[in-house]
Amino acid sequence: xxxxxxYGKFVSSGDPQGELMPSAIVHSHPRxxxxxxxxxxxxxxLIAAFGADYTYYAxxxxxxxxxxxxxxxxxxxxxxxxxxxxLIDFMTGRAGRLNSRSFxxxxxxxxxxxxxxxxxxxxxWSSVVPQGILLSAVSAILLIIAGARGWSLAHSRANRDxx
Amino acid sequence: MxxxxxxxxxxxxxxxxxxxxxxxxxxxxxxxxxDPYLPEPHEYLLPPMSVPKAVxxxxxxxxxVSAGLTVEALATGLEHPRTLYTLPNGDVLVVxxxxxxxxxxxPKDFIAGKVxxxxxxxxxxxxxxxxxxxxxxxxxxxxxxxxxxxxYSPYGIVLVGDTLYVxxxxxxxxxxxxxxxxxxxxxxxxxxDLPAGPIDHHWTKSMTASADGSKxxxxxxxxxxxxxxxxxxxxxxxxxxxxxxxxxxxxxxxxGTRNPTGVAFEPxxxxxxxxxxxxxxxxxxxVPDYLTSIQQGGFYGWPYSYWGSHVDVRVxxxxxxxxxxxxxxxxxxxxxxxxxxxxxxxxxHLSPAFANGAFISEHGxxxxxxxxxxxxxxxxxxxxxxxxxxxxxxxxxxGKDNETVHGRPVGLALDRSGSLLIADDVGNTVWxxxxxxxxx
Numbered sequence: 001x002x003x004x005x006x007y008g009k010f011v012s013s014g015d016p017q018g019e020l021m022p023s024a025i026v027h028s029h030p031r032x033x034x035x036x037x038x039x040x041x042x043x044x045x046l047i048a049a050f051g052a053d054y055t056y057y058a059x060x061x062x063x064x065x066x067x068x069x070x071x072x073x074x075x076x077x078x079x080x081x082x083x084x085x086x087l088i089d090f091m092t093g094r095a096g097r098l099n100s101r102s103f104x105x106x107x108x109x110x111x112x113x114x115x116x117x118x119x120x121x122x123x124x125w126s127s128v129v130p131q132g133i134l135l136s137a138v139s140a141i142l143l144i145i146a147g148a149r150g151w152s153l154a155h156s157r158a159n160r161d162x163x
Numbered sequence: 164m165x166x167x168x169x170x171x172x173x174x175x176x177x178x179x180x181x182x183x184x185x186x187x188x189x190x191x192x193x194x195x196x197x198d199p200y201l202p203e204p205h206e207y208l209l210p211p212m213s214v215p216k217a218v219x220x221x222x223x224x225x226x227x228v229s230a231g232l233t234v235e236a237l238a239t240g241l242e243h244p245r246t247l248y249t250l251p252n253g254d255v256l257v258v259x260x261x262x263x264x265x266x267x268x269x270p271k272d273f274i275a276g277k278v279x280x281x282x283x284x285x286x287x288x289x290x291x292x293x294x295x296x297x298x299x300x301x302x303x304x305x306x307x308x309x310x311x312x313x314x315y316s317p318y319g320i321v322l323v324g325d326t327l328y329v330x331x332x333x334x335x336x337x338x339x340x341x342x343x344x345x346x347x348x349x350x351x352x353x354x355x356d357l358p359a360g361p362i363d364h365h366w367t368k369s370m371t372a373s374a375d376g377s378k379x380x381x382x383x384x385x386x387x388x389x390x391x392x393x394x395x396x397x398x399x400x401x402x403x404x405x406x407x408x409x410x411x412x413x414x415x416x417x418x419g420t421r422n423p424t425g426v427a428f429e430p431x432x433x434x435x436x437x438x439x440x441x442x443x444x445x446x447x448x449x450v451p452d453y454l455t456s457i458q459q460g461g462f463y464g465w466p467y468s469y470w471g472s473h474v475d476v477r478v479x480x481x482x483x484x485x486x487x488x489x490x491x492x493x494x495x496x497x498x499x500x501x502x503x504x505x506x507x508x509x510x511x512h513l514s515p516a517f518a519n520g521a522f523i524s525e526h527g528x529x530x531x532x533x534x535x536x537x538x539x540x541x542x543x544x545x546x547x548x549x550x551x552x553x554x555x556x557x558x559x560x561x562g563k564d565n566e567t568v569h570g571r572p573v574g575l576a577l578d579r580s581g582s583l584l585i586a587d588d589v590g591n592t593v594w595x596x597x598x599x600x601x602x603x
Binding site: 060061062063065066069070073115117118119120121122123124125126127129 | 274389
């Protein structure tokens with residue numbers, strides 16, 4: 001099934017199971033990355049904050065500014081939970097290499113949202129317009145891209161080992 | 164990853180540090196009087212604050228009084244004393260009260276709650292009125308009784324004829340009073356409702372009566388700093404009401420007064436004056452709190468503008484038509500001093516310097532660094548108008564390092580002998596300031 005070529009590499013004999021070395025078979029079903037769902041949940045809350053900001057901008061109804069402040073706070077807390085889980089993903093070997101582009105997108109969005117939480121702690125109109133809604137719009141764009149990339153901040157081990 | 168997160172943390176910390184420290188308040192003296200210095204408004208990520216920690220007065224510690232005056236504790240161990248009132252027979256009433264309590268609306272409200280607790284402003288009020296009766300000579304009350312119990316965040320109090328009016332946060336109650344009485348157990352009769360919940364952000368209802376006793380005047384504060392709780396909850400707030408004493412009919416006498424925490428009539432001209440707490444979070448030197456005469460039908464700016472026509476961009480939609488009508492207050496007290504009580508002197512009791520004018524208690528706040536207020540001042544009046552610079556009368560409520568606070572002055576009253584009484588709602592004490600007797 002596997003034939004050894006003269007220069008010492010294994011090549012497929014046509015059997016899909018046989019493509020992988022026995023040691024790699026252990027990781028052939030990638031384990032779930034623990035941090036990913038928290039990034040996606042936190043990201044969705046922060047994207048929703050932009051929706052609330054826009055509605056406040058359009059209506060001047062104070063409750064939407066209130067919703068935005070809570071969505072940003074909740075989004076940041078949920079995203080923060082992902083940080084130790086990402087470390088666990090690395091330590092337990094669930095995660096392989098850091099997905100540095102996704103990481104930068106989410107880190108930038110989280111930083112801007114943290115600043116935005118303080119902007120939203122101002123009172124009335126200028127808690128949202130203009131800086132607040134600008135920050136939540138940029139965060140939302142970054143997070144939508146991160147979402148399109150699958151939310152995960154690391155490649156799974158199996159992915160990394162795939163040739 | 165470590166380097167980048169370190170870098171972003173460092174950037175954030177420095178950003179917040181800049182936001183917190185870039186703006187120290189200037190000399191408050193620039194904002195005294197009719198034409199205060201008004202810097203450009205500035206909004207922050209973290210508004211400049213300094214929160215002194217509440218530390219009890221030690222035995223024998225007192226506030227500091229100016230030369231020729233003596234201060235002593237008249238009563239201690241009270242439950243958040245706010246307003247003082249002297250009855251005709253010399254009995255002193257102490258209104259023990261605090262906010263009815265508000266639910267946090269925004270993430271920020273949780274932080275604000277912690278700040279209040281540290282500064283000693285979170286204590287529960289007694290919701291009652293305590294009576295102190297002084298014995299002649301020894302300066303200590305011989306009798307202390309619970310005069311009226313089970314009130315609801317009471318603040319203003321005034322006696323007209325044989326009726327004592329108490330302004331709870333939600334209504335004016337009338338109690339029949341017999342001279343010499345030390346306790347009233349009958350429930351009060353409601354004269355008029357006052358704007359209260361929901362929220363009830365500025366809950367105090369200051370109150371005074373016209374000279375002829377026909378009308379009561381009630382200060383009602385706004386339901387927010389600057390409309391962040393929406394315009395709907397500001398209906399009928401940030402105003403001074405006139406209430407008919409006989410039938411309870413009420414109308415808005417003046418509006419745009421953000422938080423009129425003290426109302427009183429000037430004794431010579433019978434003109435109504437108020438001290439008003441202005442808005443926060445646009446800088447350590449904005450907006451000056453003020454003392455002003457109150458014109459019938461007058462609009463004093465809140466929320467749309469301050470000190471006349473200075474527009475507040477935080478309010479949306481704006482109202483240029485109202486800004487154009489906004490009256491400039493008479494006399495700036497400087498920013499974030501939180502004036503809570505206004506008491507006109509009635510001739511010279513303490514000192515010839517205090518014969519004609521008003522004492523004002525400055526409760527102080529944490530919305531400024533360095534701290535401002537935390538003292539009782541005197542503003543001289545000439546021909547019924549405030550003039551000159553204020554004179555500090557009682558100071559030393561803050562620790563020397565400005566890191567701790569022993570007391571915060573609230574209610575003011577003159578006792579029968581003309582001594583100045585000061586309610587201290589952090590020290591839970593009533594202080595008496597009197598002229599130093601010759602030979603002591």
